[in-house]
Amino acid sequence: MSATPVDLSARETLDVLRHVLAPMLAEGAIVRRPRVTAWAERQQVDRQAARVLDTLRDRYDGAPLSVRIGPRRVVLVTTPQDVARILDGSPEPFTPATREKTAALRHFQPSGVLISPPAARRSRRPLNERALASGHRAHPDADQIVAQVARTADEIAAAVDASGGLDAATFTEAWWRLVRTVTLGERAREDHELTDRLTALRRGANWAYFQPVRHRLRAAFREQVAARVAEAEPGTLAAAARAAAEDLARTADGTGYAYDPADQVPHWLFAFDAAGMATLRALAVAAARPAVRERLVDELAAADPVLADAGPGAPVLPYARACVLESVRLWPTTLVILRDATEPTTWGGRTLPAGTGFAVVSGYVHRDAGRIDFADAFTPEAWLDGRADADRALVPFSAGPAECAGRDVVLFTTSHLLARLAGLGLAVDRGEHLADDPLPRTVDHLQLRFRQRERVTPVGGTVST
Template sequence: MTATSTGAKSLPRASTPDTLRAAAIAIAPMLAQGVIARRPRMVELAGRLGTDRRSVRLLQEFRRRYGPGPLRLRVPFRSVALVLSPEHVHRVLDGSPEPFALANVEKRGALNHFQPRGVLVSHGANRADRRRFNEDVLDTGNQVHRMADRLVGKAGEEADELLRTAESRNSLVWNDFAQAWRRAIRRIVLGDAARDDRELTALLTELRYDANWAYLRPKRGDVRERFTRRLQEYLDAAEPGSLAELVAAAPSSAETAPVEQVPQWLFASDPAGMATYRALALLAAHPDQAGRVRAELTDRDLARPQDLPLTRASVLESVRLWPTTAVVLRDSTTETEWDAGTLPAGTATLILSSFFHRDDEVLPQADRFDPQAWLDGRAEQDWSLFPFGGGPGTCPGRELVLFTASTVLGKLLRRHDFRLSAPALRPEALPAALNPFAVRFAVSAR
């Protein structure tokens, strides 16, 4: 052990070879796939190479060798620590934003490309103000959004159109699902006038690909200006029955920057769509669970808002098995004391979701589909599992995302059968990665 300037012992530090292994096996593949916007070819390559499974095994090895952590890495010019135990996940997430700030340096470098005043990269009074605004509009904490009677119709109509396309082709592929999903999200967030505004989504996607490079790529002010101007027009219109209507009505200050909160809702919808599509794959591979979901849908009027606990739990399991947020980042604002030593202020703490969600040394259901865990309280009490983050930094759109996803999934499954054409999923040992771009279904009416 080494000592800090105050005389306290410092936490274990990985050797240089182990730091390089962490970079090559756990961090580089995650960055290559795209943290803000997925790169389909790299997602496919990572799946073929089994990088997620190798990452889990490496961090398990580190925990056995160095102890429960956090484990400091030998990174030049930056204090970085890997979180290795569920108890420490709890401490970091529950201790946000003080002393573990959500406005991590690397995260700011990424999101500054299109939302420099977004809540995820804010701290102090500004964060509190922007968080309050997000929670107000997104109705955080309510399983069924207060505007659900109008939002459910938008999601349902796009699901119905998707089913017509799938029936005509006897198949469903990612591109068709993604287009329907994005239409629904644009209508929910901005109004029906934005339904076919694919250019808005394309501009945001350009900025997200830039954001993958964080500080390494110059900001494109012209693209951001075009995107923001277009977005502001929809917010100014405040179409009734959309979140834009609530944005216009929500209290805001000079620092709230509503137009910079909305991109998060739009861009987070892509991983939410992936989670929904993967949930469909899980249910196709587990006919017994699909039957239970259909039983939940029986006699439900899906044209009206419905709380669908098992359908929602299936989506949560999809995010647990294949996390859409690869890494949770926090920066410590002060020196912090741990059982094994001290971390200096300004340390970047890395919590790799795919490690904790698939840690078979801790989770008996690590590689199995177990939606019941989200219904009987096991998952909610387990700090190994944080599909939407946790503590004060929990995603404010969690409930709205799950409501939208379960509505769409319910519409798809109620009167149609989906059979996986590719890939084959083994229920007893689900793969560590599932490339949504390659998932295909055969579709037939029941």
């Protein structure tokens, strides 16, 4: 297999632009555009992208694919070794703070760790890791998180009872209440203005450098976040961030790093949106597959006889966690992972200049049938038996030193919500597409609709309602 990047021809470049990159940009990298995501599902745009990339991968024997877009060179990597190289090599010589990402994210989180230069990253990354308890499957505030999840599940159950179903809009409203409460506390629960401001700024971020930053709105949002962080009660992620900031400041080596949690929280709020999408898609699969649904319900029941409501030692739910991981493998919410080389990079027989961009098209590498025998099949087991971890290109949360710092708290929160919602016995509209493998490449979470069918009682039984 060749490791030397190949320059694509004008025709090949056009195919990549048209079928791989343009649909992603159109869907909205930072906040999805509902009309476009509906179109993307109808067209199954990810299937077409995979066809183009399969052809190029086979033609060039897995070599990195170098695309020129004006003055910019972006190299698409498709093999596990190449993916691992750029992610393990972050933040230097492959910085996550790429030109495009910086242009986009500065619209609402100019000091977020993801787009921070190396010196600032050295202080901001530990703050994120500590507050979010990266590397710990259950967050120290797991009990409070589970209590809020249970409350949200009850709220959704009441909406289902009242209307006989659940749509993405109803889910999303309840989801944001949960996100604000877990992140910023009870007083922020109904602060819809905060989320609305963030969404408005994210719309601008979709346009990256092509739209000016809305400075006044960004400042008002930042102030609102800072006020919420300051008042957040113990048990919230913001309070954990405050504690981490104080602790880090005490142990700082006098380099004058700034540890302001309010700089990091905008990313958390933004990224929780993706966690909602992942939960909704996993729920859709569970609703279409009785075996998945029942296993989720049984796992929750076995974990705690009172359905794991708040109490010391809130349990990890490995199967539900694996279902969410599988949801983001099949339908990644970070459509592309980007890195920029900070120095000249020798790759195979070639040296690429500093500033070269590298891209991992997640939806493609996660479902490469040439490598993965469960490519298009819902296989949460792969996250339990080590198969997924052994494949360095399965990176829904990225990997290496700049891996998603929220991975564990996200999986903890979403697994508990998924397990509870599975017990509502929902059927999903158009479920035939999700009931069997192979699963569709593109699923628009915004169009998912569920009907009430039956409540599922633990250990396999069902109760009609």
